[in-house]
Amino acid sequence: MKTDALIIFTRNPELGKVKTRLAKTIGDEKALIVYNDLLLHTKNETHAIKCDKFVFYDSVIVKEDIWSQDFYQKKRQSTGDLGQRMQDAFASLFEMGYQNCIIIGSDLFDLKATLIETAFKELKDHDVVIGRAEDGGYYLLGLKKNNTLIFQNKDWGTSTVFEATVRDLATLKVCLLDTLNDIDTFDDLKRSSYDWAKLNPVLVSK
Incomplete structure (x- = not known):
């Protein structure tokens, strides 16, 4: 029986x-370095988790990259806004027979395997598990069945997303995880565990 699935x-x-x-602060090349480090961190924290894992690429599926096909199945995100793409990803896995599905992004150096494992455990006793990001969005969402409402009418990328989503979950049993810092700006990067000084010593004084 297919039970747990992780969407990345x-x-x-x-x-x-x-x-x-x-990139507005550190430039495109250094921003790409940081993002590749974020991808590597996400891979390192997820590869040993005991569940089926799916990487959803935003544009092109890459066969030979850090996501070994021995541990990760690969899919392409659908079209539409972030909500539509997440909804479609959940729907595809529930249709495959999975009972507990969790989605994460690749924006957190604070993300740990133990947190994802805790989320799967909590999902057994809750309808929904959600982790708030410091910027007002969320970094993790776990569902037992698809919920189209929570993916609609949201201003994605703004500080209103988490609160608006929680309002949509008012009738359900929800588990809230720790609030974490996802990396969108240079201030976010400075507050993280990333060794950001290695990018350029000049940035240290900013």
Whole structure:
């Protein structure tokens, strides 16, 4: 029986197309370095988790990259806004027979395997598990069945997303995880565990 599945949303790491808000401070090349480090961190923290794992690429599926096909199945995100793409990803796995599905992004150096494992455990006794990001979004969402409402009418990328989502979950049993810092800006990067000084000593004084 298929039970637990982890969805990992990623962007293809292309110069000028990732971490654009961060790039405004440190430039496209350094932003790409940070994003590749984020991808590596996400891979390192997820590869040993005992569940089926799916990497959803935003544009092109890459066969030979850090996501070994021995541990990760590979899919492409659908079209539409972030909500539509997440909804479609959940729907595809529930249709495959999975009972507990969790989605994460690839934006957190604070993300740990133990947190994802805790989320799967909590999902057994809750309808929904959600982890708030410091910027007002969320970094993890776990569902037992698809819920189209929570993916609609959201201002994605703004500080309103988490609160608006929680309002939509008012009738369900929800587990809230720790609030974590996802990396969108240079201030986010400075507050993280990343050794950001290695990018450029000049940035240390900013």
